Amino acid sequence: MGQELMVAVPDDMPRQPISSAWWYPFLTTVLPSAVIPVAAAVLFNLSLDTFRWANEPLHSLVEAVGSFAAILLSLFILIMRHSNQLRPGYIWVSTTLMGMGLLDGFHASISPGNTFIWLHSVATLVGGLTFALVVLPERVSSLPRLQAAPGLMAAASVTLGLGSILFPHWIPSMATEGQFTLTAELLNMVGGIGFLAAWFHFAWQDNAEDQEERVLLANHCLLFGMAAALFHFSAVWDATWWLWHVLRLLAYLVILWFFLSLYNRDVQRIRLAKQIIDHTGEAVIITDADARILDVNNAYAQITGYDRKELIGRNPRINKSGRHDRAFYEEMWAQLRSEGHWAGEIWDRRKNGELFPKWLRINAIRDEAGNPRQYVGVFSDITDKKMAEERLRNLAFYDPLTTLPNRAFFRERLGKLTSVMQRSGRQGALMFIDLDGFKDVNDSLGHAAGDRLLIEVAKRLQGRIRKSDTVARLGGDEFAMLLSDVRQPEQIGSLAEEILEVIRSPVSIDGHDVRVGASIGIAVYPDDAQTVDDLTRHADIAMYQAKDNGKNNYKFFQPEMHTRAVERLNLIHDLHRAVDARAFEIYYQPKIRLADRKLVGMEALIRWPRPDGSMTPPNVFIPIAEETGLILALGDWVLAEACRQTYEWNQQYGTHLRVAVNVSMRQFFGQDFVRNLLAVIREQEFPAHLLELEITEGLLIKDTQKAIAIMNPLRQHGISIAIDDFGTGYSSLSYLKRFPINTLKIDQSFVRELTSDSQDAAIVRAIISLSETLALKVVAEGVETPEQLEFLQQHQCQEAQGYLLGRPMPAAQFVKLLE
Template sequence: MIHTSSYAIPISRLITRPMLTCAPRTTVREVAQRIFAERCSYVVVMEDGAAIGIWTEQDALALSGDAEELARPISVVMSAPLLTLDASTSLGEAAVRFKQSGIRHFGVVRDGACIGVLTQTDVVVNQGAEFFLRLKPIEAIHVRPLVVVPAHRPLRNAIALMRARRLDAIVVEYGCGEHGILTERDVVRLIANAALSGAAGDHASRPLQTLPATHSLYAAQHHMVRQHIRHIGVRDASGLLAGLLSFADILQNIEGEYVSELQGALRERDEALGRARFSLRMAERVFESALEGIMVTDRNAKIERVNQAFTRLTGYTEEDVVGRDPSLLNSGHQSAAFYENLWHALEAHGHWQGEIWNRRKSGELYLEYLTITSIRDDEGDISHYAGIFSDITQRRQTEERLRYLATHDVLTGLANRVLFEERLERAIIHAQPSERKFAVMYLDLDRFKLVNDTLGHNTGDAVLKVVATRLRERLRASDTVARLGGDEFALLLEDFNDIRDVGRLARSILDSVGDAIHVDGREVFTTPSIGISIYPDDGTEAAQLMMRADQAMYGAKHRGRNAFQFFESGMTSSAMAQLEILGELHRALEQDEFCLFYQPQYDLATGCIVGIEALLRWRHPQRGIVSPGEFISVAEQSSLIVPLGRWVLREACRQARAWLDAGLEFGRIAVNLSARQCVTDTFLSDLSTILSETALPAERLQLELLESMAMNTRDEIGSLLRELVARKVGLAIDDFGTGYSSLAYLRDLPVDTLKIDRSFLASSDAHRSDRAIIRAAVAMGRALGLNVVMEGVETPEQLDFLRQVGCHQAQGYLLARPQPAELLSAYLARGYPASFALP
């Protein structure tokens, strides 16, 4: 709805630029030159200090353009008299006058003198219509049919056509299928330059800028204002030019809404208040229709009036509270000192703002954001207090949920790696003075990948949640258990008396986790391998204790799994295993054993493929296809990730170029970027070389960064991201929502896409809190103008939910599994029909 609070604004407040004027004897050409130079749509003709007429861009269409006509005085061709409005006229009344008269300009007069010109644009831009424009797509309003002339048509004929049909613009079509546009402003420019000759195509602005019909009116208006244009082409669902939208069309549509609403307000004023002023009626309507609760008290803090939102938020009607003290809402959660400070602020500054817990009539507690303002009478004494509040309980819960997610694992609710490392560092600080011992356990589930591969990720997630519960039940409140990722857990055990107590706890965990887990009517068994390091015996630094617990865990696996192992000084099994994998990776890179699988990303509105993510796989000679989860961490810990990442980038760009050469449309190719790879000195030069050698346009490439990497505050990371955007390379934040950085940084990042981590959809029972996070992420992405992609879509119910919340794009097993390039090429060649039903 358009903001009614702007109805009573006097139009004199909308005059923001000096009035463009000329004398009656000024030639038409001189006037056109001034209008063009000032980027104005009119000139007022003045004589002896009085406005006698006006000449606008629309009047320019009436000219034939010959030299004699351009030399005539403007008084001969001007529109006269100049229609005027008094400076005190309200914005609402002016809107009605524009609607009734059908003109675009009114002179604004005060005390008989013209002080400026009010345009149709001024009226509607100041109505606060952004919300209305965001809700309404272009296709929802009438868009004028195309009037098209060929580029070779004489310019004068084209202008005559505009004049005959009362058009402010026509579309010019070129032989190559390209379109341009000829507008009233172009005609003024040509008159100013005495250039009304030649073909229409020689003078049209080209190319014609366009938007899909599904975009919002706000997007169209914003684009036109940003590009300093007043017309934009409208494309239909097939991409064909179907109409021409002008700024005037948008304003006319808003004006219709405005006039309808204004007339209703005037009727209510006449029926309820008779001669009451228009502005008072609008204030009354704002008071009653406001979404925020409003309470007005007298100077003694006795309630005089409340609005409907107050009743909706608190449960108290106006009859319940009038004459009573606002303390009837008191929750008891604030101290007497809190209220003393509140009243002190009111007395000292005249207002107070803050959060306060109150209680509804039902007894339910709620958190509100409250603003209290002192209202003074003509003598300067306080006569009333006005309190405006909104219920922010749900918002606070969402904020707390986001803060919780920054330090906790989404799936299990356990601490995440960040929180665990913080507590480990704190334990070291507390233990140092007394050299008190504590233990670190590193736990990995044996053959958990087999559970995922055979029973599916949903079953795997259910197993992880049961394991998390069993671990939590075995620990004391002072201990910490965390999920580090995948099937890896870590435990911090403080304040034990005997190291044998640690061993007994490890044995208890083996027994508990190893018990059968019941999921969907079947029994699932998984056993843990546990490694243990002791402070300070095995290390005095957090990383050292974690590494040695990890090494001990590998020792437990080598003992046959389902065992625990204390770190021993000679233990090198984990390190040796990693060295062995690292050697195989070097050989695999030399012998071309790596390959890429590709998974499409779909636009949920059209069902079309808009991107393809390149996913690394290892064709091991003995083990077959190996997913990156089994080797990428080793590569990242060594320098091998740099040449491996370079190979992935080159191969993905090569394949993307091959698809383009074959005439296959796929949107953008997305490649994951490791932190170690991007901080090398040669990364940008490598990227330039790869794009040059593969001839892939930079805008066809999107690099995906982990959230923690994108939020990195180091200067080189920020400089790199800005440089990539300058080169037109797209940037996406991968696994969004699992990081730990402040979301406030998001608006400053030069990224165009958010990829929400699949874990938010993974739960089969569809946690409301996780769905709330998805809604919040989608809304935030849309507000920041970012594409939002949901990963891991596996069920139709998940897909329906994503459409409902307005998610732009999705990928996952339901839509298409990762597949080799040759299979995907055949899929693209068939026109990539969506594997899911369109709405």
């Protein structure tokens, strides 16, 4: 019945379900429950007109079976209504069956007579009138006061039945000379009309969802209605009389079969629902209104570790974790009572004592009066989800290498702590810690060694803080430390000293004792700043001040540092603009061959003239250019411009001047340095042997193999390489032998005291002698007096430069030396 049959119609006509056709009720109800019984009655009257069969035991059996079925069905309907499995209108079906069942029971228990007919007729009347009430709207049938109708009917029927048996003289005459009186026929006729009204209600409803149910109920009503109609045409014990008794019995059996099938369907549905619940991955628990466990599914038992038998009848609090206070549960139950549902995260305890998180949804099942009857809880174990969230949180807020809080978490923590300190009036401090020399470790021993160093530094920093303090890795080799509740500023300085000491301690990595230092900047809350942004900015400024002051030390923020920091930011901004606009100028310092005092070349030195006419010293902007990476663009421009200018002078004046250009470490080890340099030479048509690159000793030891790999192709193309400031750094005879260099430049610090310090004079003589032995050219820097020049010339120094011989000068002035 669940799938409706369709009437065969042409394709261009709309199709409609058979159940909505006008003839369908006649086919399914009128034919079996009216036409056939009437035909049987006519046949009986024609063929068995004189038939009489007085069989009281059989009559009693038929009536008793019907009575028992009616009372049983009435109680069954009440039970199903109580669990909301039937619509409100079924209250009238239960009331009808209760009244008819009891009255028919009294009717079956007595011998034929006036009371006998009376009880039957009243049962028909009561049944028809109450069954007709199914036409009432369901909002009326669902009224709480009407739910007592079956009970009232039972009381009234028992009273009427007993009264009729005990006081038969009160009963009107129901039959005379074997024929029923008008009273008896009217009672049956009115009851029959009620049943026919109910039949019409069920048969002509156009609702495909409950079609089977309506057909059976319509047949039930029509059978009772036809039995009441045939009462008029019958006499006691004749064939028609037996016929309508059979019809009434059939009516009881039809509705009994219907409800048994309905019950079986519900049982199957419940069994299926239970199987679904038992096999679902979510745990399900059902309790009564007093929170006693009625049932749980398999998932509940698996998740909690309890057997189902252990849980039935107990309170769910046996799984209580202890992590939630009394107020939590009171709020949960308050919402359950007021809104009928609650959902949220809650922690429970398994049978083995293990705590676990779950997402729980509880719904209250209410009765018709709105009172909770049961509670259904559904939850899922979210342990894996919480672990995944924790992993994501660690990725978002913790550094994966050191497991320290990262910048985002540290900033959040800093914001909370400053708020707490503001309310409490306490003092705190922020330290920015930047490792000194970490890049050299990373470049020389590899990134893996650098990572191990960072991990060790993180452990050492964690070992120096209290539980209330926080240490974080901000990125790269930068760390931060947040100190709360600092009572004396001296504590901060002492801790900074300890941190410098533990960081300076060597770290053993792959057989190497690695040493690094640190520069620490400190800002105190609230003395130095009252906001998170100001505090971090001032700590950063102090850290850079510590670096500028020789590194491996700490500095407290001072207001004047902010001014210097602003100036530095402005300088970086101006430097970016100057690089884009190429607002630089190259100065050239002459190089003189001492043997004949002849100009043989020059060193190209970059200068930065400012719009106001001032000149920013190279020692101010070159370090910033290195730090920001602008040195790459700046270095490329200097190389190209120096080659272009030198080529132009050599062409114009027929000279063979060599130009020396300083190359920074970042530029030298930059990507495609050799290829870019050779491209500049080709573009300028500049002879490679007239270009000399000046590099520092520190560059050579940074990455020896890579430095050699870069220098070899340069030498193969004829480019000279000079070691600038020789003797001030990591001077070693081994690298003079290993590296393909051409020139040593004696640092001006040795030349300055050449005539007054015997040690400087000895060093200069040694460098000159060493150069001669290794067939290297030697150039002295910083020659400022004739005595210095005389000394260098006497000891066969080949070339010199300095203020005595010529200051650095712009191209327009230098060209006069060539004219």
